[in-house]
Structure formats: C-alpha cells, structure tokens
Amino acid sequence: MTVDTDTPARSSAARAEQGLRRMRVFYAAGTALWAASAAWTAWTHPGSRQMWVALLLLTVFVGLLGVTSRFLTASAPARRSPRAPYGRLVGATVRRAAVDATSWR
Incomplete structure (x- = not known):
C-alpha cells in the first residue's frame, strides 16, 4: 500500500468548511426555488395548503442558509x-x- 506524499492532508476542519460551502450553495438554490414556488402558488391559489407548504419550506431553507452562512462567517480567520x-x-x-x-x- 503506497501513501501519496505529494498532496498535503487536509484537516477535518478544512473538509468540514468546504462541505458547508457546498451546502450553502444548495441551500441558496433551494431558497430561490421555494421562493419562486411560493410566489407562483400565492398568485394562482392564494391561501391554499400548497402555498403554506411552499412558505414553510422557504422558511426552512432560509433558516438553513442563514445558519450555514453565520457559521462560515464566524469561523473565518x-x-x-x-x-x-x-x-x-x-x-x-x-x-x-x-x-x-x-x-x-
């Protein structure tokens, strides 16, 4: 078994930060998707159950995006x-x- 010594081993904190950056992109895309869905549903069927579910999922994605961004900002050197x-x-x-x-x- 050979060990690759050309690439330095990344710390687990650096890997976790990179993973959070990727998830932040996913959460931003989810926020945009659910915002568009909530706006469309509110326009076509105001007050319906589908509108409230879209708003709930929008709130969840906004919260996840905010927490992830806050954590990445706080951990920045x-x-x-x-x-x-x-x-x-x-x-x-x-x-x-x-x-x-x-x-x-």
Missing part, C-alpha cells in the same frame, strides 16, 4: 485591513468583540 488605522484586525475577531465604531478617536 481575522485579517488585516489595509484601510484600517494601524493595521487593525477586521473580520470575525472584531465582530465577536463588538468594537465600538468610535473607539479610534
């Missing part, structure tokens, strides 16, 4: 901004710390 004074960190670290917008004064 902080980066230095070229426009921020003194190379202040921007990104997940600043959002979690809830830095006041006027703290630089």
Whole structure:
C-alpha cells in the first residue's frame, strides 16, 4: 500500500468548511426555488395548503442558509485591513468583540 506524499492532508476542519460551502450553495438554490414556488402558488391559489407548504419550506431553507452562512462567517480567520488605522484586525475577531465604531478617536 503506497501513501501519496505529494498532496498535503487536509484537516477535518478544512473538509468540514468546504462541505458547508457546498451546502450553502444548495441551500441558496433551494431558497430561490421555494421562493419562486411560493410566489407562483400565492398568485394562482392564494391561501391554499400548497402555498403554506411552499412558505414553510422557504422558511426552512432560509433558516438553513442563514445558519450555514453565520457559521462560515464566524469561523473565518481575522485579517488585516489595509484601510484600517494601524493595521487593525477586521473580520470575525472584531465582530465577536463588538468594537465600538468610535473607539479610534
């Protein structure tokens, strides 16, 4: 059995993040599909059971898309901004710390 040493092993966190990025695309497509379905059903049969099911599934996909996007945003590494004074960190670290917008004064 040979081991391929040319490609570095990706960590499980990197694989999980890539999987979440793929699922985010799926959730965005599902959101668009169910939004179109809910709009069409509401136009043709307002107040019907099919309309409410489409709205329920739209809500589920919007929730899944939001949770996935929030998790990916929170797990993103902080980066230095070229426009921020003194190379202040921007990104997940600043959002979690809830830095006041006027703290630089």
